[in-house]
Amino acid sequence: MADLITKIESLVRTRGQKGVAGIWTDEHELVEAARKTREAGIKKFEAISPYPIHGIDEAMKIPRSYIPYITFIAGLSGCTFGVWFTWWTSAVDWPLLIGGKPMWSLPAFIPVIFECTILIGALTTVASMLVINGLPKVDPPVIDPDLTSHKFALFVPESSGDTAKIEQLFKSFGAKDVRRTEF
Protein backbone atom coordinates (compact mmCIF):
# COMPACT_ATOMS: atom_id res chain seq x y z
CA MET A 1 0.00 0.00 0.00
CA ALA A 2 2.66 2.49 1.09
CA ASP A 3 4.78 1.48 -1.93
CA LEU A 4 1.86 2.03 -4.26
CA ILE A 5 1.19 5.52 -2.89
CA THR A 6 4.88 6.42 -3.20
CA LYS A 7 4.84 5.18 -6.79
CA ILE A 8 1.73 7.18 -7.71
CA GLU A 9 3.26 10.25 -6.06
CA SER A 10 6.41 9.97 -8.10
CA LEU A 11 4.34 9.72 -11.28
CA VAL A 12 2.11 12.75 -10.70
CA ARG A 13 4.60 14.92 -8.81
CA THR A 14 5.08 18.47 -10.09
CA ARG A 15 8.59 18.71 -11.52
CA GLY A 16 10.73 21.74 -10.85
CA GLN A 17 13.49 23.54 -12.70
CA LYS A 18 17.13 23.45 -11.66
CA GLY A 19 18.61 26.74 -10.57
CA VAL A 20 20.20 28.83 -7.82
CA ALA A 21 18.48 29.96 -4.65
CA GLY A 22 19.59 32.62 -2.17
CA ILE A 23 18.08 32.78 1.29
CA TRP A 24 17.54 35.89 3.43
CA THR A 25 16.07 36.29 6.90
CA ASP A 26 14.65 39.80 6.58
CA GLU A 27 11.90 40.97 4.25
CA HIS A 28 13.53 44.37 3.57
CA GLU A 29 16.78 42.69 2.52
CA LEU A 30 14.78 40.44 0.17
CA VAL A 31 13.08 43.41 -1.49
CA GLU A 32 16.49 45.11 -1.90
CA ALA A 33 18.04 41.93 -3.33
CA ALA A 34 15.10 41.43 -5.71
CA ARG A 35 15.49 45.00 -7.00
CA LYS A 36 19.24 44.53 -7.54
CA THR A 37 18.72 41.17 -9.23
CA ARG A 38 16.31 42.72 -11.69
CA GLU A 39 18.71 45.63 -12.25
CA ALA A 40 21.50 43.13 -12.92
CA GLY A 41 19.54 42.15 -16.03
CA ILE A 42 18.01 38.88 -14.86
CA LYS A 43 14.51 38.78 -16.26
CA LYS A 44 12.93 35.60 -14.98
CA PHE A 45 13.23 34.85 -11.28
CA GLU A 46 10.98 34.13 -8.31
CA ALA A 47 10.82 35.62 -4.82
CA ILE A 48 9.45 33.25 -2.18
CA SER A 49 8.08 34.54 1.11
CA PRO A 50 5.87 33.24 3.95
CA TYR A 51 3.54 36.22 3.66
CA PRO A 52 2.85 38.93 1.06
CA ILE A 53 5.61 41.56 1.22
CA HIS A 54 4.99 45.23 0.72
CA GLY A 55 7.08 46.59 -2.16
CA ILE A 56 8.15 43.32 -3.77
CA ASP A 57 5.87 43.91 -6.76
CA GLU A 58 7.58 47.23 -7.53
CA ALA A 59 11.02 45.73 -6.95
CA MET A 60 10.35 42.88 -9.38
CA LYS A 61 8.15 44.96 -11.71
CA ILE A 62 5.24 42.53 -11.36
CA PRO A 63 2.21 44.16 -12.98
CA ARG A 64 -1.10 44.58 -11.11
CA SER A 65 -3.15 41.39 -11.17
CA TYR A 66 -5.68 41.25 -14.02
CA ILE A 67 -8.12 39.00 -12.12
CA PRO A 68 -10.59 41.90 -11.43
CA TYR A 69 -11.45 41.93 -15.15
CA ILE A 70 -12.21 38.21 -15.01
CA THR A 71 -14.38 38.79 -11.93
CA PHE A 72 -16.25 41.58 -13.66
CA ILE A 73 -17.00 39.47 -16.73
CA ALA A 74 -17.95 36.45 -14.59
CA GLY A 75 -20.25 38.53 -12.40
CA LEU A 76 -21.89 40.03 -15.46
CA SER A 77 -22.34 36.54 -16.94
CA GLY A 78 -23.87 35.32 -13.67
CA CYS A 79 -26.27 38.25 -13.68
CA THR A 80 -27.23 37.62 -17.31
CA PHE A 81 -27.73 33.94 -16.58
CA GLY A 82 -29.96 34.79 -13.61
CA VAL A 83 -32.12 37.15 -15.66
CA TRP A 84 -32.41 34.63 -18.50
CA PHE A 85 -33.07 31.64 -16.27
CA THR A 86 -35.81 33.23 -14.14
CA TRP A 87 -37.46 34.61 -17.28
CA TRP A 88 -37.22 31.38 -19.25
CA THR A 89 -38.48 29.09 -16.44
CA SER A 90 -41.26 31.41 -15.23
CA ALA A 91 -42.49 33.00 -18.44
CA VAL A 92 -41.51 30.68 -21.30
CA ASP A 93 -40.94 27.03 -20.44
CA TRP A 94 -43.86 26.49 -18.08
CA PRO A 95 -45.68 29.73 -17.22
CA LEU A 96 -47.72 29.37 -14.01
CA LEU A 97 -50.03 32.12 -12.81
CA ILE A 98 -49.20 32.61 -9.12
CA GLY A 99 -50.94 35.20 -6.97
CA GLY A 100 -51.99 37.17 -10.06
CA LYS A 101 -48.42 38.39 -10.54
CA PRO A 102 -47.07 38.94 -14.05
CA MET A 103 -45.24 35.96 -15.60
CA TRP A 104 -42.15 38.08 -15.99
CA SER A 105 -42.10 39.65 -12.51
CA LEU A 106 -38.62 41.16 -12.44
CA PRO A 107 -38.68 42.77 -8.94
CA ALA A 108 -39.45 39.38 -7.39
CA PHE A 109 -36.58 37.79 -9.32
CA ILE A 110 -33.93 40.26 -8.20
CA PRO A 111 -32.82 38.30 -5.09
CA VAL A 112 -32.18 35.19 -7.18
CA ILE A 113 -30.43 37.19 -9.93
CA PHE A 114 -28.24 38.86 -7.30
CA GLU A 115 -27.23 35.53 -5.75
CA CYS A 116 -26.36 34.12 -9.20
CA THR A 117 -24.12 37.16 -9.82
CA ILE A 118 -22.24 36.72 -6.55
CA LEU A 119 -21.95 32.93 -6.74
CA ILE A 120 -20.63 32.76 -10.29
CA GLY A 121 -18.43 35.83 -9.76
CA ALA A 122 -16.83 34.43 -6.60
CA LEU A 123 -16.28 30.88 -7.84
CA THR A 124 -14.82 32.05 -11.15
CA THR A 125 -12.48 34.44 -9.29
CA VAL A 126 -11.11 31.64 -7.14
CA ALA A 127 -10.88 29.21 -10.06
CA SER A 128 -8.99 31.75 -12.17
CA MET A 129 -6.55 32.41 -9.32
CA LEU A 130 -5.84 28.68 -9.10
CA VAL A 131 -5.34 28.37 -12.86
CA ILE A 132 -3.12 31.46 -13.15
CA ASN A 133 -0.98 30.38 -10.19
CA GLY A 134 -0.70 26.84 -11.58
CA LEU A 135 -2.42 25.27 -8.58
CA PRO A 136 -2.98 22.61 -7.47
CA LYS A 137 0.56 21.30 -7.59
CA VAL A 138 1.37 17.80 -6.38
CA ASP A 139 4.24 17.78 -3.87
CA PRO A 140 6.30 20.45 -5.68
CA PRO A 141 10.02 20.75 -4.83
CA VAL A 142 10.64 22.95 -1.80
CA ILE A 143 13.85 24.98 -1.52
CA ASP A 144 13.70 25.22 2.26
CA PRO A 145 10.79 24.26 4.55
CA ASP A 146 11.30 27.51 6.50
CA LEU A 147 10.22 29.57 3.49
CA THR A 148 6.62 29.25 4.65
CA SER A 149 7.63 30.25 8.17
CA HIS A 150 10.39 32.83 8.69
CA LYS A 151 12.81 32.86 5.76
CA PHE A 152 12.77 34.54 2.36
CA ALA A 153 14.34 33.41 -0.91
CA LEU A 154 15.13 34.39 -4.46
CA PHE A 155 15.32 31.68 -7.10
CA VAL A 156 16.86 32.03 -10.57
CA PRO A 157 16.40 29.09 -12.96
CA GLU A 158 19.42 27.88 -14.94
CA SER A 159 17.85 29.17 -18.15
CA SER A 160 17.97 32.78 -16.90
CA GLY A 161 21.70 33.18 -16.51
CA ASP A 162 25.09 31.76 -15.65
CA THR A 163 24.83 29.79 -12.39
CA ALA A 164 28.23 30.71 -10.97
CA LYS A 165 27.69 34.40 -11.68
CA ILE A 166 24.31 34.37 -9.93
CA GLU A 167 25.78 32.64 -6.90
CA GLN A 168 28.33 35.46 -6.71
CA LEU A 169 25.58 38.07 -7.10
CA PHE A 170 23.44 36.61 -4.31
CA LYS A 171 26.42 36.52 -1.96
CA SER A 172 27.18 40.16 -2.69
CA PHE A 173 23.53 41.04 -1.94
CA GLY A 174 23.96 39.59 1.56
CA ALA A 175 22.29 36.21 1.20
CA LYS A 176 22.61 34.11 4.37
CA ASP A 177 22.79 30.96 2.28
CA VAL A 178 23.22 30.24 -1.44
CA ARG A 179 22.53 26.82 -2.87
CA ARG A 180 21.98 24.99 -6.15
CA THR A 181 18.55 23.49 -5.97
CA GLU A 182 15.36 22.62 -7.75
CA PHE A 183 12.14 24.70 -7.64
Added chain:
Amino acid sequence: MIAREPLVLGKKSLKDVTDDICRLVETFPPGRFVGVFIAAATLFAFYIFIQSMIVAYGMGLQGITLPVMWGTDIVTFVFWIGIGHAGTLISAILFLFRQKWRTAIARSAEAMTVFAVMTAGVFPILHTGRPWLAYWLLPYPNQRGPLWVNFRSPLIWDVFAVSTYATVSMVFWYIGMVPDLATIRDRARNIWRKRIYGALSLGWRGTARNWNHYEMVYMLLAGLSTPLVLSVHSIVSFDFAVSQLPGWHTTIFPPYFVAGAIFSGFGMVVTLMCLMRAVIPGFKDYVTMHHMENMNKVILVTSLLVGYAYGSEFFIAWYSGNPAEQFLFVNRIIGPYWWAWGFMIGCNVLIPQLLWFKYIRTNIIGMFIISICVNIGMWFERFVIVEGSLHHDFMPSAWNLWHPTFYDWGAIIGSFGMFFTIFLIYTRLMPVISIAETKPVLSVGHEAGEHHG
Protein backbone atom coordinates in the same frame (compact mmCIF):
# COMPACT_ATOMS: atom_id res chain seq x y z
CA MET B 1 0.33 61.18 17.40
CA ILE B 2 -1.87 58.71 19.27
CA ALA B 3 0.07 55.53 19.90
CA ARG B 4 -1.28 52.42 18.19
CA GLU B 5 -2.27 49.47 20.35
CA PRO B 6 -0.02 46.47 19.69
CA LEU B 7 -1.90 43.71 17.86
CA VAL B 8 0.40 40.93 19.06
CA LEU B 9 1.77 40.96 22.60
CA GLY B 10 5.21 39.75 23.66
CA LYS B 11 8.13 40.43 21.35
CA LYS B 12 7.55 37.64 18.91
CA SER B 13 9.72 36.74 15.95
CA LEU B 14 8.29 35.32 12.74
CA LYS B 15 9.29 31.84 13.86
CA ASP B 16 7.54 32.26 17.23
CA VAL B 17 4.29 33.04 15.42
CA THR B 18 4.60 29.92 13.27
CA ASP B 19 5.48 27.76 16.27
CA ASP B 20 2.72 29.12 18.49
CA ILE B 21 -0.06 28.61 15.97
CA CYS B 22 1.12 25.31 14.48
CA ARG B 23 1.67 23.76 17.92
CA LEU B 24 -2.08 23.28 18.33
CA VAL B 25 -2.21 21.16 15.21
CA GLU B 26 0.96 19.23 15.94
CA THR B 27 0.41 18.12 19.53
CA PHE B 28 -2.07 15.74 21.08
CA PRO B 29 -4.83 17.68 22.84
CA PRO B 30 -4.69 17.93 26.66
CA GLY B 31 -7.17 16.07 28.86
CA ARG B 32 -9.27 19.18 29.43
CA PHE B 33 -9.90 19.45 25.70
CA VAL B 34 -10.74 15.76 25.39
CA GLY B 35 -13.26 16.12 28.23
CA VAL B 36 -14.99 19.08 26.61
CA PHE B 37 -14.95 17.30 23.26
CA ILE B 38 -16.57 14.15 24.66
CA ALA B 39 -19.30 16.28 26.27
CA ALA B 40 -19.98 18.11 22.99
CA ALA B 41 -19.92 14.90 20.96
CA THR B 42 -22.38 13.25 23.36
CA LEU B 43 -24.74 16.19 22.92
CA PHE B 44 -24.25 15.87 19.16
CA ALA B 45 -25.16 12.16 19.31
CA PHE B 46 -28.29 13.11 21.27
CA TYR B 47 -29.11 15.67 18.57
CA ILE B 48 -28.73 13.05 15.83
CA PHE B 49 -31.15 10.84 17.79
CA ILE B 50 -33.71 13.68 18.12
CA GLN B 51 -33.54 14.61 14.44
CA SER B 52 -33.64 10.95 13.34
CA MET B 53 -36.84 10.49 15.33
CA ILE B 54 -38.29 13.56 13.62
CA VAL B 55 -37.32 12.20 10.20
CA ALA B 56 -38.75 8.77 11.05
CA TYR B 57 -42.02 9.83 12.67
CA GLY B 58 -42.63 13.30 11.23
CA MET B 59 -42.88 16.91 12.31
CA GLY B 60 -45.80 16.07 14.62
CA LEU B 61 -43.29 15.16 17.32
CA GLN B 62 -42.59 18.87 17.70
CA GLY B 63 -45.20 21.17 19.18
CA ILE B 64 -46.29 22.91 16.00
CA THR B 65 -50.04 23.28 15.71
CA LEU B 66 -52.39 25.64 13.87
CA PRO B 67 -51.96 28.57 13.64
CA VAL B 68 -48.34 28.27 14.89
CA MET B 69 -46.92 26.15 12.08
CA TRP B 70 -43.47 27.72 12.28
CA GLY B 71 -41.94 26.54 15.52
CA THR B 72 -38.53 25.62 16.84
CA ASP B 73 -37.07 24.83 13.43
CA ILE B 74 -37.64 28.29 11.97
CA VAL B 75 -36.70 30.18 15.15
CA THR B 76 -33.49 28.19 15.57
CA PHE B 77 -32.67 28.40 11.85
CA VAL B 78 -32.82 32.21 11.96
CA PHE B 79 -30.84 32.16 15.20
CA TRP B 80 -27.93 30.14 13.73
CA ILE B 81 -27.95 31.98 10.39
CA GLY B 82 -27.73 35.22 12.33
CA ILE B 83 -24.71 33.97 14.26
CA GLY B 84 -23.12 33.09 10.95
CA HIS B 85 -22.99 36.75 9.97
CA ALA B 86 -20.22 38.00 12.22
CA GLY B 87 -17.55 35.90 10.54
CA THR B 88 -18.00 37.38 7.11
CA LEU B 89 -18.49 40.82 8.58
CA ILE B 90 -15.13 40.55 10.34
CA SER B 91 -13.28 38.95 7.46
CA ALA B 92 -14.80 40.97 4.59
CA ILE B 93 -16.13 44.32 5.78
CA LEU B 94 -13.39 45.00 8.33
CA PHE B 95 -10.86 43.92 5.68
CA LEU B 96 -12.21 46.50 3.22
CA PHE B 97 -12.08 49.14 5.99
CA ARG B 98 -8.42 48.18 6.60
CA GLN B 99 -9.06 47.31 10.24
CA LYS B 100 -5.86 45.46 11.11
CA TRP B 101 -7.18 44.12 14.42
CA ARG B 102 -9.37 41.73 12.45
CA THR B 103 -6.42 39.45 11.56
CA ALA B 104 -6.28 37.61 14.89
CA ILE B 105 -9.98 36.79 15.06
CA ALA B 106 -10.89 36.54 11.37
CA ARG B 107 -10.03 32.85 10.90
CA SER B 108 -12.01 31.57 13.87
CA ALA B 109 -14.89 33.93 13.15
CA GLU B 110 -15.06 32.63 9.57
CA ALA B 111 -14.95 29.05 10.84
CA MET B 112 -17.77 29.94 13.20
CA THR B 113 -19.71 31.31 10.21
CA VAL B 114 -19.28 28.15 8.18
CA PHE B 115 -20.26 25.87 11.07
CA ALA B 116 -23.19 28.05 12.16
CA VAL B 117 -24.56 28.04 8.60
CA MET B 118 -24.15 24.25 8.50
CA THR B 119 -26.02 23.95 11.81
CA ALA B 120 -28.71 26.32 10.53
CA GLY B 121 -29.11 24.45 7.24
CA VAL B 122 -30.37 21.31 8.97
CA PHE B 123 -33.48 23.07 10.31
CA PRO B 124 -35.34 24.24 7.20
CA ILE B 125 -34.54 20.95 5.47
CA LEU B 126 -36.11 18.98 8.31
CA HIS B 127 -38.93 21.48 8.56
CA THR B 128 -40.01 20.56 5.02
CA GLY B 129 -41.35 17.39 6.66
CA ARG B 130 -39.94 15.16 3.93
CA PRO B 131 -36.23 16.00 4.03
CA TRP B 132 -35.44 13.27 1.49
CA LEU B 133 -37.26 15.41 -1.10
CA ALA B 134 -35.52 18.66 -0.12
CA TYR B 135 -33.73 18.73 -3.48
CA TRP B 136 -37.07 19.72 -5.01
CA LEU B 137 -36.20 23.21 -3.79
CA LEU B 138 -33.51 23.46 -6.46
CA PRO B 139 -34.40 24.31 -10.06
CA TYR B 140 -33.17 21.28 -11.97
CA PRO B 141 -34.54 19.71 -15.18
CA ASN B 142 -37.00 17.07 -13.97
CA GLN B 143 -39.55 14.63 -15.36
CA ARG B 144 -42.51 16.52 -13.96
CA GLY B 145 -42.77 18.91 -16.89
CA PRO B 146 -40.12 20.19 -16.12
CA LEU B 147 -41.92 21.94 -13.31
CA TRP B 148 -39.67 24.78 -12.14
CA VAL B 149 -39.52 26.31 -8.69
CA ASN B 150 -41.52 29.49 -8.04
CA PHE B 151 -38.98 32.30 -8.19
CA ARG B 152 -41.57 34.74 -6.81
CA SER B 153 -41.53 32.97 -3.43
CA PRO B 154 -39.37 34.37 -0.61
CA LEU B 155 -38.71 30.81 0.54
CA ILE B 156 -36.97 30.09 -2.77
CA TRP B 157 -34.99 33.33 -2.43
CA ASP B 158 -33.90 31.97 0.92
CA VAL B 159 -32.70 28.71 -0.63
CA PHE B 160 -30.56 30.69 -3.06
CA ALA B 161 -29.31 33.16 -0.46
CA VAL B 162 -28.33 30.60 2.15
CA SER B 163 -26.73 28.14 -0.27
CA THR B 164 -24.75 30.92 -1.99
CA TYR B 165 -23.69 32.28 1.38
CA ALA B 166 -22.61 28.85 2.59
CA THR B 167 -20.61 28.22 -0.60
CA VAL B 168 -18.89 31.61 -0.78
CA SER B 169 -18.04 31.75 2.93
CA MET B 170 -16.58 28.24 2.78
CA VAL B 171 -14.45 29.18 -0.26
CA PHE B 172 -13.36 32.43 1.39
CA TRP B 173 -12.40 30.58 4.57
CA TYR B 174 -10.52 27.88 2.68
CA ILE B 175 -8.63 30.21 0.33
CA GLY B 176 -7.54 32.24 3.35
CA MET B 177 -6.17 29.07 4.91
CA VAL B 178 -4.16 27.75 1.94
CA PRO B 179 -0.81 29.49 2.77
CA ASP B 180 -1.11 28.43 6.43
CA LEU B 181 -1.80 24.83 5.45
CA ALA B 182 1.39 25.01 3.39
CA THR B 183 3.23 26.12 6.55
CA ILE B 184 1.95 23.06 8.42
CA ARG B 185 2.91 20.86 5.45
CA ASP B 186 6.48 22.16 5.42
CA ARG B 187 6.88 21.58 9.15
CA ALA B 188 5.39 18.08 9.07
CA ARG B 189 7.67 15.22 10.02
CA ASN B 190 4.93 12.59 9.85
CA ILE B 191 4.49 11.41 6.24
CA TRP B 192 0.69 11.25 6.47
CA ARG B 193 0.43 14.74 7.93
CA LYS B 194 2.65 15.94 5.10
CA ARG B 195 0.47 14.22 2.50
CA ILE B 196 -2.87 15.39 3.91
CA TYR B 197 -1.84 19.00 4.50
CA GLY B 198 0.09 18.91 1.22
CA ALA B 199 -3.13 18.06 -0.60
CA LEU B 200 -5.15 20.62 1.37
CA SER B 201 -2.56 23.35 0.69
CA LEU B 202 -2.87 22.66 -3.08
CA GLY B 203 0.92 22.72 -3.36
CA TRP B 204 1.12 26.42 -2.41
CA ARG B 205 4.65 27.87 -2.79
CA GLY B 206 4.33 31.56 -1.93
CA THR B 207 6.13 33.19 -4.84
CA ALA B 208 5.71 36.93 -5.29
CA ARG B 209 3.59 36.34 -8.40
CA ASN B 210 1.36 33.93 -6.48
CA TRP B 211 0.91 36.41 -3.64
CA ASN B 212 0.13 39.17 -6.14
CA HIS B 213 -2.87 37.29 -7.55
CA TYR B 214 -3.78 35.82 -4.18
CA GLU B 215 -4.08 39.18 -2.45
CA MET B 216 -6.18 40.52 -5.31
CA VAL B 217 -8.50 37.51 -5.10
CA TYR B 218 -8.81 37.94 -1.35
CA MET B 219 -9.85 41.54 -1.83
CA LEU B 220 -12.32 40.63 -4.59
CA LEU B 221 -13.88 37.93 -2.42
CA ALA B 222 -14.17 40.46 0.41
CA GLY B 223 -15.85 42.85 -2.01
CA LEU B 224 -18.28 40.17 -3.19
CA SER B 225 -18.97 38.89 0.32
CA THR B 226 -19.87 42.30 1.72
CA PRO B 227 -23.10 42.78 -0.27
CA LEU B 228 -23.70 39.04 0.07
CA VAL B 229 -23.64 39.05 3.87
CA LEU B 230 -25.96 42.05 3.95
CA SER B 231 -28.30 40.37 1.46
CA VAL B 232 -28.57 37.03 3.25
CA HIS B 233 -30.28 38.20 6.39
CA SER B 234 -32.30 40.72 4.38
CA ILE B 235 -33.64 37.80 2.35
CA VAL B 236 -34.24 35.74 5.51
CA SER B 237 -36.27 38.70 6.77
CA PHE B 238 -38.27 38.68 3.49
CA ASP B 239 -39.61 35.25 4.54
CA PHE B 240 -41.55 37.25 7.11
CA ALA B 241 -41.80 40.75 5.66
CA VAL B 242 -43.33 39.70 2.33
CA SER B 243 -46.27 38.03 4.13
CA GLN B 244 -49.43 39.87 5.25
CA LEU B 245 -49.24 38.98 8.94
CA PRO B 246 -49.21 41.87 11.47
CA GLY B 247 -45.81 41.95 13.17
CA TRP B 248 -44.12 40.53 10.08
CA HIS B 249 -45.33 42.88 7.35
CA THR B 250 -42.89 45.73 8.00
CA THR B 251 -40.36 47.52 5.80
CA ILE B 252 -37.87 47.88 8.66
CA PHE B 253 -37.24 44.12 8.71
CA PRO B 254 -34.15 43.84 6.43
CA PRO B 255 -31.89 46.35 8.25
CA TYR B 256 -33.34 45.28 11.60
CA PHE B 257 -32.48 41.64 10.88
CA VAL B 258 -28.99 42.48 9.63
CA ALA B 259 -28.22 44.53 12.75
CA GLY B 260 -29.56 41.70 14.91
CA ALA B 261 -27.47 39.17 13.02
CA ILE B 262 -24.26 41.14 13.54
CA PHE B 263 -25.21 41.62 17.19
CA SER B 264 -25.76 37.91 17.82
CA GLY B 265 -22.75 36.93 15.70
CA PHE B 266 -20.39 39.15 17.67
CA GLY B 267 -21.96 37.79 20.85
CA MET B 268 -21.01 34.29 19.77
CA VAL B 269 -17.50 35.37 18.67
CA VAL B 270 -16.89 36.90 22.12
CA THR B 271 -18.19 33.71 23.79
CA LEU B 272 -15.86 31.53 21.70
CA MET B 273 -12.85 33.85 22.07
CA CYS B 274 -13.26 33.98 25.86
CA LEU B 275 -13.27 30.18 25.91
CA MET B 276 -10.30 29.88 23.53
CA ARG B 277 -8.32 32.41 25.57
CA ALA B 278 -9.04 30.29 28.63
CA VAL B 279 -8.11 26.88 27.24
CA ILE B 280 -5.40 27.55 24.64
CA PRO B 281 -2.03 28.54 26.09
CA GLY B 282 -0.48 31.56 24.41
CA PHE B 283 -3.73 32.54 22.70
CA LYS B 284 -3.93 35.71 24.83
CA ASP B 285 -0.89 37.14 23.04
CA TYR B 286 -2.75 37.08 19.73
CA VAL B 287 -6.35 37.77 20.77
CA THR B 288 -5.58 40.60 23.17
CA MET B 289 -7.82 42.65 25.41
CA HIS B 290 -7.70 45.28 22.64
CA HIS B 291 -9.46 42.82 20.29
CA MET B 292 -12.04 41.87 22.90
CA GLU B 293 -12.78 45.50 23.68
CA ASN B 294 -13.27 46.33 20.00
CA MET B 295 -15.74 43.47 19.62
CA ASN B 296 -17.60 44.61 22.71
CA LYS B 297 -17.91 48.06 21.16
CA VAL B 298 -19.50 46.49 18.07
CA ILE B 299 -21.91 44.61 20.37
CA LEU B 300 -22.82 47.87 22.10
CA VAL B 301 -23.49 49.67 18.81
CA THR B 302 -25.61 46.86 17.36
CA SER B 303 -27.47 46.55 20.67
CA LEU B 304 -28.49 50.19 20.29
CA LEU B 305 -29.48 49.50 16.67
CA VAL B 306 -31.76 46.59 17.56
CA GLY B 307 -33.14 48.62 20.49
CA TYR B 308 -33.97 51.38 18.04
CA ALA B 309 -35.64 48.83 15.74
CA TYR B 310 -37.80 47.49 18.59
CA GLY B 311 -38.88 51.03 19.45
CA SER B 312 -39.50 51.93 15.84
CA GLU B 313 -41.82 48.92 15.42
CA PHE B 314 -43.95 50.14 18.32
CA PHE B 315 -44.00 53.68 16.99
CA ILE B 316 -45.11 52.56 13.53
CA ALA B 317 -47.79 50.26 15.00
CA TRP B 318 -49.26 53.29 16.81
CA TYR B 319 -48.67 55.76 13.99
CA SER B 320 -50.17 53.51 11.27
CA GLY B 321 -53.54 53.48 13.06
CA ASN B 322 -53.92 49.83 12.07
CA PRO B 323 -55.86 48.07 14.88
CA ALA B 324 -54.52 44.58 14.08
CA GLU B 325 -50.95 45.88 14.24
CA GLN B 326 -51.63 47.83 17.45
CA PHE B 327 -53.22 44.81 19.13
CA LEU B 328 -50.27 42.64 18.21
CA PHE B 329 -47.68 44.93 19.74
CA VAL B 330 -49.65 45.41 22.96
CA ASN B 331 -50.10 41.64 23.01
CA ARG B 332 -46.32 41.20 22.86
CA ILE B 333 -45.92 43.00 26.19
CA ILE B 334 -48.96 41.79 28.13
CA GLY B 335 -50.03 38.70 26.11
CA PRO B 336 -49.25 35.07 26.91
CA TYR B 337 -45.65 35.42 25.66
CA TRP B 338 -44.81 38.51 27.77
CA TRP B 339 -41.85 36.63 29.30
CA ALA B 340 -40.24 36.09 25.87
CA TRP B 341 -40.57 39.81 25.16
CA GLY B 342 -39.05 40.51 28.56
CA PHE B 343 -36.07 38.24 27.86
CA MET B 344 -35.60 39.94 24.49
CA ILE B 345 -35.57 43.49 25.86
CA GLY B 346 -33.58 42.59 28.95
CA CYS B 347 -30.85 40.58 27.23
CA ASN B 348 -30.57 42.57 23.99
CA VAL B 349 -31.14 46.17 25.01
CA LEU B 350 -30.66 46.60 28.76
CA ILE B 351 -27.82 44.24 29.79
CA PRO B 352 -25.43 45.19 26.91
CA GLN B 353 -25.59 48.83 28.09
CA LEU B 354 -23.15 47.75 30.81
CA LEU B 355 -20.53 47.77 28.02
CA TRP B 356 -20.48 51.57 28.22
CA PHE B 357 -18.17 51.05 31.21
CA LYS B 358 -14.58 50.39 30.23
CA TYR B 359 -14.15 48.21 33.32
CA ILE B 360 -16.80 45.74 32.08
CA ARG B 361 -15.71 46.04 28.45
CA THR B 362 -12.25 44.82 29.45
CA ASN B 363 -13.34 42.22 32.01
CA ILE B 364 -13.40 38.66 30.66
CA ILE B 365 -15.98 37.33 33.13
CA GLY B 366 -18.22 40.35 32.57
CA MET B 367 -18.10 40.21 28.78
CA PHE B 368 -18.56 36.43 28.80
CA ILE B 369 -21.78 36.70 30.81
CA ILE B 370 -23.02 39.53 28.59
CA SER B 371 -22.23 37.56 25.43
CA ILE B 372 -24.23 34.58 26.75
CA CYS B 373 -27.11 36.96 27.50
CA VAL B 374 -26.89 38.26 23.93
CA ASN B 375 -27.11 34.71 22.58
CA ILE B 376 -30.15 33.93 24.73
CA GLY B 377 -31.79 37.26 23.98
CA MET B 378 -31.38 36.88 20.24
CA TRP B 379 -32.97 33.44 20.30
CA PHE B 380 -35.94 35.00 22.11
CA GLU B 381 -36.07 37.86 19.61
CA ARG B 382 -36.73 35.34 16.83
CA PHE B 383 -39.20 33.57 19.12
CA VAL B 384 -41.07 36.85 19.68
CA ILE B 385 -41.14 37.55 15.95
CA VAL B 386 -42.25 34.06 14.86
CA GLU B 387 -44.44 32.70 17.66
CA GLY B 388 -45.43 36.12 18.96
CA SER B 389 -46.97 37.06 15.62
CA LEU B 390 -48.46 33.67 14.70
CA HIS B 391 -50.31 32.62 17.84
CA HIS B 392 -52.87 35.44 17.69
CA ASP B 393 -53.59 36.04 14.02
CA PHE B 394 -56.68 37.58 12.41
CA MET B 395 -59.44 35.21 13.60
CA PRO B 396 -59.79 34.91 17.42
CA SER B 397 -61.47 31.53 16.87
CA ALA B 398 -58.19 30.25 15.40
CA TRP B 399 -55.92 31.49 18.20
CA ASN B 400 -53.75 28.89 19.84
CA LEU B 401 -50.51 28.73 21.77
CA TRP B 402 -47.33 26.88 20.91
CA HIS B 403 -46.52 24.10 23.36
CA PRO B 404 -42.92 22.91 23.01
CA THR B 405 -42.33 19.18 23.40
CA PHE B 406 -39.26 17.18 24.35
CA TYR B 407 -38.28 17.14 20.67
CA ASP B 408 -38.36 20.94 20.50
CA TRP B 409 -36.00 21.34 23.43
CA GLY B 410 -33.87 18.47 22.16
CA ALA B 411 -33.45 20.10 18.75
CA ILE B 412 -32.57 23.52 20.23
CA ILE B 413 -30.08 22.27 22.81
CA GLY B 414 -28.72 19.48 20.60
CA SER B 415 -27.85 21.90 17.80
CA PHE B 416 -25.23 23.40 20.14
CA GLY B 417 -23.71 19.92 20.34
CA MET B 418 -23.37 19.81 16.57
CA PHE B 419 -21.86 23.31 16.42
CA PHE B 420 -19.36 22.81 19.25
CA THR B 421 -18.29 19.34 18.10
CA ILE B 422 -17.37 20.67 14.66
CA PHE B 423 -15.77 23.79 16.11
CA LEU B 424 -13.62 21.80 18.54
CA ILE B 425 -12.43 19.49 15.75
CA TYR B 426 -11.53 22.59 13.76
CA THR B 427 -9.40 24.05 16.58
CA ARG B 428 -7.13 20.99 16.52
CA LEU B 429 -6.92 20.41 12.75
CA MET B 430 -6.69 23.88 11.22
CA PRO B 431 -4.57 26.94 12.07
CA VAL B 432 -6.94 28.90 14.35
CA ILE B 433 -5.19 32.21 13.66
CA SER B 434 -4.08 33.32 10.23
CA ILE B 435 -0.29 32.85 10.26
CA ALA B 436 0.36 34.69 7.00
CA GLU B 437 -1.85 37.63 7.97
CA THR B 438 -0.49 37.98 11.51
CA LYS B 439 3.17 38.26 10.47
CA PRO B 440 2.85 41.57 8.57
CA VAL B 441 1.13 43.22 11.59
CA LEU B 442 3.71 42.03 14.15
CA SER B 443 5.35 45.45 14.30
CA VAL B 444 2.09 47.41 14.79
CA GLY B 445 2.17 49.26 18.12
CA HIS B 446 5.73 48.21 18.88
CA GLU B 447 7.30 51.17 17.04
CA ALA B 448 7.15 53.49 20.08
CA GLY B 449 8.17 50.72 22.45
CA GLU B 450 11.59 50.49 20.81
CA HIS B 451 12.79 53.64 22.61
CA HIS B 452 11.77 52.39 26.02
CA GLY B 453 13.66 49.17 25.48
